[in-house]
Amino acid sequence: MQSYAPRTEISTYCSLCGSVDTATVQRSTFNVHAKQSDVPPSVERCVDGVQNNAEQTLQPKPFVQRPESLSAPSFEIDPFVQLSLHEKDSVVHFLVVTSRSTALALRNMIARHENMSRLTLERKEKNAANLQIEFGNHRCTKACLILRSEAIRAGITSAPAITATDFQEASLILRLRSGKRKVVVKQENPRKRRKTADENIVVREFPIILSQAEKDKIVREFRESTSNMALKRYECSFCGKLEAASEVKMKSVTSLDIGLLDKAVERLRITCSQPHIETFSRQSLINDSTYVLCHLCNLSVTNNVFRSLPLRSYANGLWIGEVPSELRDLTFLEEQCIARARATRCMYKINLGPTGQLAARGNVCILPQDASSFL
Incomplete structure (x- = not known):
């Protein structure tokens, strides 16, 4: 009597991704010459079950997409109410001191109040005690937002809804994300992908209301860029280039060694037969004692x-x-107006900064210019 152990392929699937995999297992069988009556009924049912499972291919389960993270909730205008600063402070005092809100509720409240943070200096979540202390020292501003449910809990039931203008200004200060997040569907066709990207562009309403801090910053930057110091130019003593006062360097005449330039000028005077060539421009010196270097x-x-x-x-x-x-x-x-010729060339800067490399592209066109028409 001979016995054999055939191999059977069983298809399995992954419960996480649904991929089907085929594995080869070894199934034990009984003697081929054994009688059917010699096989116990329980063992026979077990063998039949293994055979049926080997022949059956399991279908993969459908993949269930996980919901998006709710760590950055979106905000709308409807749930917020218009309150005075005193009423806002009273609502916060009721929620923090009287009702003893949980740490999770206090962390959610911090996102709607100005000059507050839910993290410590070590970038860790604050506990309930620290949050209560911070809310105790906090005084609400115009940008702080109060939910209608919070106002009702504090006893204010007839508060009007916040206006769109106040909500937009508060959102800019608190950096809230309004509206629902748009999901960009991946398209195989590049034309469809470009069309989908154009449709998902969010157009902000005009005019955009800026906070007072942003307005002050714009005015300050404009005054700095148009000040006398920003517009002042100095002439380089060694090449004649006009450069901003913030970029030039001042060197004393007694401290700067220009011996290399003097030797080069002496050779030029002999080679070019021009005895009037100078190493530097004396008119560009400051008080006849300081060089200006670009x-x-x-x-x-x-x-x-x-x-x-x-x-x-x-x-x-x-x-x-x-x-x-x-x-x-x-x-x-003024130099461009009195020039006898005008040159045009396409220039672009490769690297940023005052020492960035420049490159030219295309042809240089020099056109005659009649300067008498400007006089």
Whole structure:
């Protein structure tokens, strides 16, 4: 008598992702020559059950998508009421002191009050005791929002709903997220994907109401950018470049070593037969004792010594002589108006900052310009 143990494939599925996997198991059988009566009924039922399970393929369960996180709830205008500052303080005092709200309820309240945080300095959640102390020291402002349910619990039942203007201003200060989150459906076709992205653009209502702090910031930045110090320009002593006062460097005449530039100028005087070439412009000196260096010329200075010739310096063969007094202090717009030719070129900056690399694109077109029409 011979016995055998055939292999049977059983299909299983993952309860998390629903993928079907096939596994090979070994099923024990009885002697092929054994009589059916010799097999116990219980064992026979077990063998039949294994065989039936081997032949049956389980269907994967449908995948159930988890709900989105509710850590950042959305806010609408309806549940909030319009209260005075004294009424807001009374509602907060009732909820914190009288009714003894839980820590979870206090954390949810903090999101609707200005200048408060639910986290400690170590970025941990505050407990109920710390939240009660913080609410005890808090005084409500115009931006603080009170729910209608909170006002009713405190005994204020006839409070009107908050206006849309006040709610929008409070939302900007508290950085609340209003409305429901839009779900962007992934599209296979790029044209459909672009159309879906255009449809999901949220258009904010006009006009946008700014807080007083944002208005003050805009006015302050405008005054700083249009101040005399921001608009003032200095002429570089070694290349003649006009640069903002905040970007130039001042070097004393006695401390800066310009020996390298003097040697280059001496060679230029002999080579070009121009004895009037100078190392620097004397008119650009401040009180005849201080050099003015632009950021490009300052790159060639190390430990108050010129280590190399600046690219646009007079000592590099770019001396044009003394500039007349009428043309010495012209602005950029005035220089463009009296120019005899006008050059156009497409320039773009690769790196940001004063030393960012520039690049040109396309052709340079030089057109004649009649300056007499501007005079």
